Amino acid sequence: MKSKIDIKNLNLFIGKQQILKNVNVQIPENKITIILGPSGCGKTTLLKSLNRLTDLYEDVKVSGEIIIDNEDILHSNQDVTAIRKKMGLLAQRPYPLPMSIFKNVAYGIRISDSENKKTIPQRVEYHLKQVNLWDEVKDRLHSPASRLSIGQQQRLCLARGLAVDPEIILADEPTSALDPISSQAIEQKFIELKEQYTVVMVTHILRQARRIADYVIFMYLGEVVECGTAEEFFSNPKEERTKAYLKGAFN
Amino acid sequence: MKLKKTEEIFFKFLMYISVSFITASLFLIVFSIFYKGLPSLSWEMVSETPKGGFYFGKEGGILNAIIGSLYLSIGATILAMLFGIPIALFMNVYLRKYNRFVNGIRFFLDLLWGIPSIVYGAFGFTIMVMLGIKTSLLAGIITVSIFILPIMVRALDEVLKTVPVGLFEASLSLGSTRSETAFRVFLRQTIPGLATAILLSFGRAIGDAASVLFTTGYTDHIPTSIMQPTATLPLAIFFQLGSPIEEVRSRAYSSALILTIIILLISVISRIVSAKYNKHRIKF
Numbered sequence: 001m002k003s004k005i006d007i008k009n010l011n012l013f014i015g016k017q018q019i020l021k022n023v024n025v026q027i028p029e030n031k032i033t034i035i036l037g038p039s040g041c042g043k044t045t046l047l048k049s050l051n052r053l054t055d056l057y058e059d060v061k062v063s064g065e066i067i068i069d070n071e072d073i074l075h076s077n078q079d080v081t082a083i084r085k086k087m088g089l090l091a092q093r094p095y096p097l098p099m100s101i102f103k104n105v106a107y108g109i110r111i112s113d114s115e116n117k118k119t120i121p122q123r124v125e126y127h128l129k130q131v132n133l134w135d136e137v138k139d140r141l142h143s144p145a146s147r148l149s150i151g152q153q154q155r156l157c158l159a160r161g162l163a164v165d166p167e168i169i170l171a172d173e174p175t176s177a178l179d180p181i182s183s184q185a186i187e188q189k190f191i192e193l194k195e196q197y198t199v200v201m202v203t204h205i206l207r208q209a210r211r212i213a214d215y216v217i218f219m220y221l222g223e224v225v226e227c228g229t230a231e232e233f234f235s236n237p238k239e240e241r242t243k244a245y246l247k248g249a250f251n
Numbered sequence: 252m253k254l255k256k257t258e259e260i261f262f263k264f265l266m267y268i269s270v271s272f273i274t275a276s277l278f279l280i281v282f283s284i285f286y287k288g289l290p291s292l293s294w295e296m297v298s299e300t301p302k303g304g305f306y307f308g309k310e311g312g313i314l315n316a317i318i319g320s321l322y323l324s325i326g327a328t329i330l331a332m333l334f335g336i337p338i339a340l341f342m343n344v345y346l347r348k349y350n351r352f353v354n355g356i357r358f359f360l361d362l363l364w365g366i367p368s369i370v371y372g373a374f375g376f377t378i379m380v381m382l383g384i385k386t387s388l389l390a391g392i393i394t395v396s397i398f399i400l401p402i403m404v405r406a407l408d409e410v411l412k413t414v415p416v417g418l419f420e421a422s423l424s425l426g427s428t429r430s431e432t433a434f435r436v437f438l439r440q441t442i443p444g445l446a447t448a449i450l451l452s453f454g455r456a457i458g459d460a461a462s463v464l465f466t467t468g469y470t471d472h473i474p475t476s477i478m479q480p481t482a483t484l485p486l487a488i489f490f491q492l493g494s495p496i497e498e499v500r501s502r503a504y505s506s507a508l509i510l511t512i513i514i515l516l517i518s519v520i521s522r523i524v525s526a527k528y529n530k531h532r533i534k535f
Contacts, residue, residue, distance in 0.1 A: 053420050058348050085426030095421040098440040098531045107435070108425040144531045157421070164426055 004029035004168065004198040005050065010064035012045060012054065019045050021222040023064070027215070032190055032199040034209045034230075037219035038245070043202040044172050046219070050200065051087045051170060052080055068168075085112060087168040088161025088197075090186075093177040094153035096145035097160075101137050104145045104156055108164035127159040131189060151182025158189065169193060171201040175208065187212050206246070210234060218242050284511055288504035296505055301471045306490070308498030313506050318473050319481035321513070322388055323463065324456035326477075327395035331403050331452060334396075336438075336445075339407035343414070344433040357408065363401035369461035371398040376465040389477040391467030398462045403452040410444030411437055418533065440532055446525035454514055460485035484510045 003026035012020035019042050027033045035043045045054065052073065054060050065072045073083050085108075097104050105124040124141075128134040133155045137148070145156055154174060161169065171190070175183035190199050191212055203209055209216060213230040218239075226233065226242045237243050296312040305311035346353045375394030384390050414437050422432040438445065460483070468480030469490070484506055491503035 048420075051424055053424065056348055056416070056419070056423075058350055081423075081426045081428055084424050087424065089421065089424035091417050091421060093417070095415070095417040096533055097418070097422065097436055098533050100531070107427075111425070111427050111431055146531065146533045160425065170424075 001031075002029045003027060004068065005200070006065075006067040007046075008065040008067070010046075010049065010062070010066065012042075012049060012063075013059075013061045014057065015059045019222055020049070023224050025217050025224055025227050027198065027200055027217075029198050030194055030196070031214035032194050032201060032212050033215040033217065034213040035200065035202045035217045035219060036206070036209050036213075036245075037204065039204060041219045042222040043204075043219055047170050047172050047200065047202050049074075050168075051084045051089060053089075055080065085164050086166050087170050088158070088164065088166040090154070090158055090161060090169065090171040090174040092173045094150060094157045096148070096153050096156055099145065100142045101145050101148070101156060102141040105160050105163050108160060112164055123163060127163045128156075130162055131155040131159040132185065133159060149182075151178050151185070154178060154182065154186060155189075158186070162193075166197065168198045168200065171199065173202055173204070175203075175205075183208075206248075218245065220245070281511070284504055284507050287501060288506075288508035290505075291498070291501040292505040292508060296502070297509060300473060305471075306494065306499060308496045313482075313484070313487050313502075313509070315471055315473050316482040316484045316487035316506065317509060317513075319388070319467070320457050320484040320510070322474065322481065323391050323395060323467060323483055324453055326388070326392040327399060327456045328403075328449060328453045330392060330396040331400045331456075332449060335400055335403040335407060335452075338404050339411055340433040340437060342404075342408055343411040344419070344429050344437060347419070357405065360401045360405045360408075364405060367461065368398050368459050369464070371395075372462040372465045375462065379466065385478075386466060386468030386480045387478045388467060388474050388481045391463045391481065391483075392477070394462050394466045395456050395459065398459065399452040399456050402455055403448060406448030406451050407445060410441045410448055413444070414440055439528065442528040443525040443532065446521045450518055450521050453517060457514065458485060458510065460489055484513075 005027040007023055007025050007027070010020055010023040011018065023046060035046060037043050048054050049062060050066060050068075050073075054062060062074060064074070066074050068083075068086065071078065076083065097107055099107070102121075102124055105127055106120050109120055109123055125134060125138075128137065133152060136152060137156075145153065148156060154177070158169075158174075169190075175186050178186065187208065190201065193199060194214070201212075210230075213233075215228070216230050216233040217227040218225045218233070218241075220241055226237060226239045233242070234246070237246060293312075295310065297317060298314055299310075299312035300315045301313070302309065302311035342353050342356060346356075371394055375390060375397065378384075378393075379386070379390050418436060418440065419432060422436045423429075427435070463483050463486060467483060469482050469486055470480045471482070472479075474481040488503045488506045488510070491499050491506065494500055494503075
């Protein structure tokens with residue numbers, strides 16, 4: 001199992017409060033890795049530190065290393081936008097950009113690759129098809145993205161993220177605002193996407209984790225309690241806290 | 252339970268009282284402007300500059316002040332926008348992380364908002380003396396833009412504050428820089444509110460008399476360059492209202508009516524324009 005992201009001794013403080021405590025995990029390439037745990041355990045913070053969105057907050061101090069493709073992104077000289085471009089983000093609820101459906105997908109392409117203007121329509125079509133949204137929107141590509149349903153918006157956000165050719169997909173409870181059918185569509189999509197991408201997804205829904213996880217990281221109060229392949233994690237948990245969580249002791 | 256209901260009724264009553272009080276005074280002002288201004292409003296008023304004897308009730312109009320006011324306030328609003336929009340974006344996109352610092356800036360902007368416009372006028376006048384500029388449209392534009400800048404920045408800032416962090420993160424994680432996020436996402440998301448904010452500043456600019464009193468001068472001619480002095484509507488109203496002649500005083504009201512109509516027209520136009528962009532706004 002080849003690892004794509006290697007997190008070493010990651011500590012994160014907001015003010016004096018320690019949010020992440022000495023996190024050491026490896027995230028395998030072309031697999032779906034689920035970060036699991038009760039609310040407030042630092043799952044989202046861990047995910048956001050992967051593409052350095054933690055830079056946006058006041059009083060956040062990060063130490064340790066996050067190595068992606070042999071490069072420590074926390075101490076890299078590389079432009080932070082280049083690091084972020086490697087990762088598509090899917091948030092808890094969709095945040096389409098305030099523009100048309102077409103421009104939402106084209107946005108990332110336009111800002112990162114301004115030479116190939118002519119191919120933009122084809123690429124937009126390709127990525128909308130990739131998330132099975134094309135048939136629903138092909139007749140109204142230039143109408144505002146705000147008019148789509150929440151489920152469609154979330155798929156649009158996925159297409160928009162894929163359009164910048166990331167290697168990793170970060171998803172923060174991407175189905176929490178969606179209805180069951182839309183959720184299923186997203187889950188199904190992730191299973192297909194792992195062929196080409198490394199998927200990291202945060203969830204607190206145990207059943208969702210059981211359905212799609214290849215690899216599980218279980219967090220509790222800022223620490224990684226246990227991590228391993230899904231099979232082993234669910235059938236043969238080692239830690240007491242994991243066993244308690246799987247039984248539904250805390251949520 | 253009964254007490255709660257009485258409380259509810261009491262506060263509802265208070266709200267009705269204050270709403271009707273405000274609405275009534277607004278209508279009273281508009282009504283008195285129309286009532287006193289309509290009789291002397293004529294095509295001559297808006298299409299001619301003052302002729303000899305205008306200030307004694309003879310023929311002529313206030314075209315000089317209408318044009319002067321439009322030049323002045325459009326110029327000042329554009330100048331203030333050139334600085335105001337980047338400042339407000341900087342506060343909300345670049346400095347978002349430094350909340351305490353931004354709140355400090357907000358505090359000082361609010362202080363500046365509260366300074367009477369005559370002080371800005373005096374300040375502008377001092378600068379003019381230092382630089383050796385005469386009373387002119389240019390001096391007026393600069394002074395008025397300094398005066399409306401804090402108003403504009405705070406109004407824009409209040410609008411930009413409403414952009415959710417999630418949208419900011421979404422844009423950044425697509426690999427855009429902060430300035431791309433500011434100009435392509437933040438501005439688009441808030442266009443209707445921005446139009447309102449800019450309009451608010453425009454309204455202050457066109458309606459203020461004190462800041463232009465020392466700086467733009469007053470003339471019966473329409474200025475042909477920004478180095479010439481110009482008349483403005485608020486000063487036209489001020490001068491005419493102080494006249495002992497009945498005829499002239501009633502022209503002051505029709506000048507006020509014209510000013511009100513200009514502001515009304517501009518707000519209608521800006522609403523139509525911003526409605527065009529409103530459809531793209533993501534509702535959260």
